[in-house]
Amino acid sequence: MKSNLDTIQDITTIKRKIILDVRGVKYTTSVNTLTRKKDTFFTALFSGRWELERDSNDNSIFIGRDGDLFKYILSYLRTDKIHNNVMTDETLCRRLIIEADYFCLHNLVFILTEHDRKRQEEERLAIEKSFPNGTLLRLEHKVRLNEFYGKINQKWELIYKATRDGFGASAFHSCCNYRGPTMTIIQSNNNYIFGGYTSISWTSSGWYREDQAAFLFTLTNPHNIPPRKYNIQPARAAYAVCHADTKGPTFGNGHDMFVCDDSKSNKSSYTIFPWSYNDTTYKGNNTFTGAEHFTTTDIEVFKLA
Incomplete structure (x- = not known):
């Protein structure tokens, strides 16, 4: 069991840099970036409540999600923006919604589902107008x-x-x-x-x-x-x-x-x-x-x- 001092030292270190192994794809970032949004998977992960398991070779933390899609998650956390190709590729967008939901990035899910909401509203209005008055x-x-x-x-x-x-x-x-x-x-x-x-x-x-x-x-x-x-x-x-x-x-x-x-x-x-x-x-x-x-x-x- 780690002491409080050890835990504080660990957190201080990983705020500067951290390596994530997302199902075989390595990403270097910081805890500050990962925890910019409140009440997410990452704020819980780095809350200090649990001991983080690290790879003995590069000190990375393993996350069992889609490694290719994680670059979009990380980009959003860094910039609050989404790549243009995501919103124009329906298959990619739907896959990313699943990942964003897993990581509890609720605002990202909201952005990614905007097109669906607009389409549903258009369909609702069309149905509403089918039998007007x-x-x-x-x-x-x-x-x-x-x-x-x-x-x-x-x-x-x-x-x-x-x-x-x-x-x-x-x-x-x-x-x-x-x-x-x-x-x-x-x-x-x-x-x-x-x-x-x-x-x-x-x-x-x-x-x-x-x-x-x-x-x-x-x-x-x-x-x-x-x-x-x-x-x-x-x-x-x-x-x-x-x-x-x-x-x-x-x-x-x-x-x-x-x-x-x-x-x-x-x-x-x-x-x-x-x-x-x-x-x-x-x-x-x-x-x-x-x-x-x-x-x-x-x-x-x-x-x-």
């Missing part, structure tokens, strides 16, 4: 709806919002008829989010319309089912949607999903599911809200932008 969809739900649709970068335009335009069937048809493919998002009085997609324009014809591309979906539900898409049954595609001026958005013969006139003020809206659509989660009428009948607190309809 609505209030019902969380970011992850926007992603899933575009996955359900089949085009992850699809942009949509809000054409109807019940709390703004009215809950009546006439308001829905006034805003949504003849607008092309639409995505309908419904919020129930118990705050579950669900809806349907149709590739054909809504009308007030009073007839069922065929749509092989139509589907229903749940985003949040009482069963903790992750966001799920329910495709139209091919044999029942002729009844994919019901176009009636007295009804809000209505899917399937039966109906699988029916929104009544003035749907916020009564519980006449309902789901008889599955009828024309495939139930792949086997919760039947309870799939979307936990009950057959429901009241709406908001409805949003988006068309392709």
Whole structure:
């Protein structure tokens, strides 16, 4: 066991110069350089709390990390700068992040991940803008709806919002008829989010319309089912949607999903599911809200932008 005097002498010596053997690659530097940043691997290593094991030949200290990458670590500790080639070489950058994290160089990790953060923010903003001006969809739900649709970068335009335009069937048809493919998002009085997609324009014809591309979906539900898409049954595609001026958005013969006139003020809206659509989660009428009948607190309809 070393005496306190021996330890002090050792520390004084290595502050002037030290040799590191980083998995076979030798680096000469100083403890002052290595400990410039607080609370790192190196401040702990040279804290004096442990006896440092040294090579008997050159007095070097072994560190079992990537010897080639350590030059970037040492350069950063000396200059607070990063080589230009690091930020332009994605593979090198990611390897260096691992090393910087190991050495607890948190600010270096922050710098090295700046590009990723910018890209993630750009992606977040792009997703946010995919369904603009609505209030019902969380970011992850926007992603899933575009996955359900089949085009992850699809942009949509809000054409109807019940709390703004009215809950009546006439308001829905006034805003949504003849607008092309639409995505309908419904919020129930118990705050579950669900809806349907149709590739054909809504009308007030009073007839069922065929749509092989139509589907229903749940985003949040009482069963903790992750966001799920329910495709139209091919044999029942002729009844994919019901176009009636007295009804809000209505899917399937039966109906699988029916929104009544003035749907916020009564519980006449309902789901008889599955009828024309495939139930792949086997919760039947309870799939979307936990009950057959429901009241709406908001409805949003988006068309392709």
